[in-house]
Amino acid sequence: MNTEEIPLRDRILETTRHMLFSDGYSSISMRKIANAVGVSATSIYLYFENKDHLVHTLIEESVEDLSVAIEKGAARYDDTIARFEAIIHSYVDFALQNPEKYQVIYMVQSERMARYPKEKFRKARRGYTLLGSVLEQGVKEGHMEVDEPLIAAYSIWAQLHGVISVVLNQRLDSRIDREKFIEESIEHIIQGFFARIKIS
C-alpha cells in the first residue's frame, strides 16, 4: 500500500480534517476516525493527548497556511495600496479555495477555544499584524485615515470572517447571488478605509 508509507500521525490528521469538514464536529468520534484510518481508537492517543489536542493541531496547521498565503499575496506588490488589497483578497481566496482548512479554524466554538493554548494565539496574529503595518504605512503616505492601525486591522479581520462564514455556512439568503455578495462586501470593507466623510 502507498498509504503505509505516510506516517500514521499525518494520516490521522488528514482523515480528521476531512471528516470534520464533511460530517461536522459532533459526528466524528475517536473510534470513527481510527476506523477510517485503519487502526484502533487508542492509537490516536499515541500521537495526540486527547481529542482537543488533535483538533487544535489541525487549527494550528490551517492558521499557518492561511498566514503564508497572505504573506505571499502581500509580497507580490510594493505599492502600499496594492499590498492592502492583496492581503484582503488573499484572505478571501484562501478561505474559498481551502474551505476545509478555513472552516476548521473557526469550526470550534468559544468553549473549546478557551482550552486552546494561549501562546498559540500569537501565530494566529501574524496575518492581521501584517495588515496593521500596511495600514500604518498607508497613513504615513497619506492614502488612508486610520486612528489605530492595529484596531483597524483587527476590525477588517473580523468583518472578513463574518462575510466568509456566512457564505461557507450556507446561511446566505437564497435570493442573494454568492459571488456578488462576496465582491460587494469586500468592496465595501476596502472603501471604508479610503473615505472618511462626515455625514451631512
Place this chain on the structure above:
Amino acid sequence: MNTEEIPLRDRILETTRHMLFSDGYSSISMRKIANAVGVSATSIYLYFENKDHLVHTLIEESVEDLSVAIEKGAARYDDTIARFEAIIHSYVDFALQNPEKYQVIYMVQSERMARYPKEKFRKARRGYTLLGSVLEQGVKEGHMEVDEPLIAAYSIWAQLHGVISVVLNQRLDSRIDREKFIEESIEHIIQGFFARIKIS
C-alpha cells in the same frame, strides 16, 4: 416553592440557556440539565423531540428578541439615516447586553444548523430585511449609493456579527481596547456606505 408555579417546559429552557452559555455546548447533557431542573432526563422528551429541538427552540426565542429590539430601535426615528444608524446600534447593544441570548444564536455550528428547519430561517431574516428597506429608502433620498440593498444589508449583518463574535468569544488581542474596537468597527461599517470614492 415558587419555581413549581413555572411550567416545566419554561424551566427547562431557562436552565438550558444558562448552562449553554456558562458551560458551553459540549459540557451540557440531558441528564445534567434535568438534574439542575430537578426532574429525570427523559422528562425533557415530553416537551422537546430531542436535544437539537431543545437548542433550536432556544435559538428561535433569541432571534425573536433580537428582531424586536431592532424594530423598536428603528421605530424611534423618522429620518432615514437616523434609522440606519439606530438599527446597527440596536444590533450591537442587544448583543452586548444579552450575551447569553446572542451567543446562543451563533453558538451552534453549521452542521447542527443544517438540521434547523428551513422555514424558521425566515424569521431570522426580519432584522436585515428591515435594514434592506431602510437602505433602499436611503438610496431614493440620495444619501447613499448602494447597488443591491438586500445584499448590502446582509453584508452589514455579516460584518457586525464578525465584530461582535470576536469580542464575545474573547478572541480580541489583549493589546486592543474593547470599547474602542467596537466603536471604530461600527464607525467603519457605517462610513463605508456614505462614501464611494474610487481609489486614486
Place this chain on the structure above:
DNA sequence: ACAGTAGGTTAACAGTGTTAACTTAACGAA
C-alpha cells in the same frame, strides 16, 4: 541470545442521547 523499546492492541469505566415500558395521580362518567 537477551533486554529494552517503539508502536501498536484489547478490555474496561463512566458518561452520552434516546427509546420502551412502567407508574402514579387526576378527572369525568356510570
Place this chain on the structure above:
DNA sequence: TTCGTTAAGTTAACACTGTTAACCTACTGT
C-alpha cells in the same frame, strides 16, 4: 364509589462516546 382514560412523570436498557490501564509483539543494539 368505582371504572376507564389521560397526563405527567419515572426506571431500565441500548448503543455509543472519550479516555485509561494493562497487555502484546516485533524490532533494535549489545
